[in-house]
Amino acid sequence: MNKIWIVALAAMIGTGPLGAAYGAESSAKAKTEQTAGRKAVKAKKSKRGKKSAADTTAKKPAPAKGSIEAVIKPGAKRTDGLFTVIEQEGKYYFLIPASLMGRDMLVVNRISKAAADMRQGFFGYAGDPIGENMIRLRQSPDGKKLFIENVSTREMPRDTAGDMYQAVVRSNMQPIVTSFEIKGTNKAKDSLLVDATDFIGGDTELTGFDNAYKLNLNIGGFQKDKSYIVGVKAFPENIEMKSARSYVITPKSSFPGYKPSPMPATYEINSSLILLPETPMQPRYFDPRVGFFTNDYIDYDKNPQGIKDIRMITRWRLEPKPEDMEAYKRGELVEPAKPIVFYIDPATPKKWVPYLIAGVNDWQAAFEQAGFKNAIVGKVAPTPEEDSTWSLEDARYSAIVYMPSNVANAMGPHVSDPRTGEILESHIHWYHNVMQLLRNWYMIQAAPSDTGARKMVFDDALMGDLIRFVSSHEVGHTLGLRHNYGSSAMTPVDSLRSASFLEKNGHTASIMDYARFNYVAQPEDHIRRELLYPRIGDYDKWAIEWGYRRFPDLTTPEAEADTLNKWIIARLQNPRLWFGT
Structure with a gap:
């Protein structure tokens, strides 16, 4: 939406544990x-014999x-x-x-x-x-x-x-x-x-x-x-x-x-x-040709005649289960050891909960391109009777938080490990009045093609679909993705009136764009409602694949860099995969 808060720290691996069991000694x-x-030692020589210096200094x-x-x-x-x-x-x-x-x-x-x-x-x-x-x-x-x-x-x-x-x-x-x-x-x-x-x-x-x-x-x-x-x-x-x-x-x-x-x-x-994890996640270095948020630090060793700013993308730690590693290497879809789960705030109006969940689950197809099935899922928050320990403030849980507000917006921040960029959790901000913004946008942009948009109060099914679109957009931010205004600009204008093109591609190549709704389509084009909304597109799937595909045999970010660069050179022959700010 119009503003996004990104909760991220400039990052770097620190010095590690300090000292022994009770900390460092001066x-x-x-x-x-x-x-x-x-x-x-001198006092006890006659009784216990001679001790080494190591015995006396290891206290x-x-x-x-x-x-x-x-x-x-x-x-x-x-x-x-x-x-x-x-x-x-x-x-x-x-x-x-x-x-x-x-x-x-x-x-x-x-x-x-x-x-x-x-x-x-x-x-x-x-x-x-x-x-x-x-x-x-x-x-x-x-x-x-x-x-x-x-x-x-x-x-x-x-x-x-x-x-x-x-x-x-x-x-x-x-x-x-x-x-x-x-x-x-x-x-x-x-x-x-x-x-x-x-x-x-x-x-x-x-x-x-x-x-x-x-x-x-x-x-x-x-x-x-x-x-x-x-x-x-x-x-x-x-x-x-x-x-x-x-x-x-x-x-x-x-x-x-x-x-x-x-x-x-x-x-x-x-x-x-x-x-924070005792074994930090392996970072992945940022590339400006793919739009991810980053954690940054200054490295004094990588440039032999100066310094180098290192940028690590923010992403969740998705890894195959040990027993599925060989299948993953063969290109088979596997479930991650720890999937990404978003709970819906119990205070959310019940009729909108299924649409918010659908906006989360829409990203499953993108993660399949990275080799993971069921990698992300939206869930109803458990009741106190089902789980008395569950809390919306508990940092172990990510959630879409409902905010009774006149703010016409939504935000997708995330919390990441400052050492590596690993996303630890997210609380998406869902402001109640975002519905007014969606109603106004859709009425002005889509009413010529959708008769359901020609009234002041939309049916729940239509408003639910619009909520689902915004949910997907904000979840994209929590996965590490920035706004992308580049790839959608490559869509030929006349294709926005073609039902067959829209069925295959959608009217925007990325849900992370601000493309809003398909206002180019005209009534005589007979474009059905679902083709007027943004949806997860070619760029989004490519970006998730670039950020989340694992290379088990490449054990350093430097080792990954060459493979990832070759990927980008090959993929960017397709302008629908371009990233632009």
């Missing part, structure tokens, strides 16, 4: 431990004093997941395994309930993303604190063995943005207990509004006494934290000298803490 601490180890950092039992009472509520969440007397504690130290994570923040009368244009609705950060956890050198680093990957080299690696790392020390006092450890001494109450319910950019969004909504001072924690849920690969936060809003005024009175506003904010 050189000063290592020297202290070495000295202590040598003294211990882990001493855990913080205390145990969980000294802090947590027997009746406290515990929920296990990525790590254990403990609720006790209004406080929330995290018991975090040492194995997560140094692991890359993503924090994604969304408005789960929006403040009344505080929206600004397209922004300020429930479901809107308000911030995203890549983080790492590590223990302080003295073992008494847990740090959160906000990780920038803009200049980090992917090749840890490259000549420039250490130099770039030294010039990119990641900021520590939050710290926790370690309250104790478990009996096995492999997990750390911290009080996360203020982290969950406080107002920080890490788990709340990005500063740019605050400026957009005129959000001012945080009112802690009028805010509270709604709850925390733990899942195997993510933690979901929800809190209600009150602010003072100072509206902007266009009248010189007039200062509007501050106003109260309360938002419910959901923060998803997502563990």
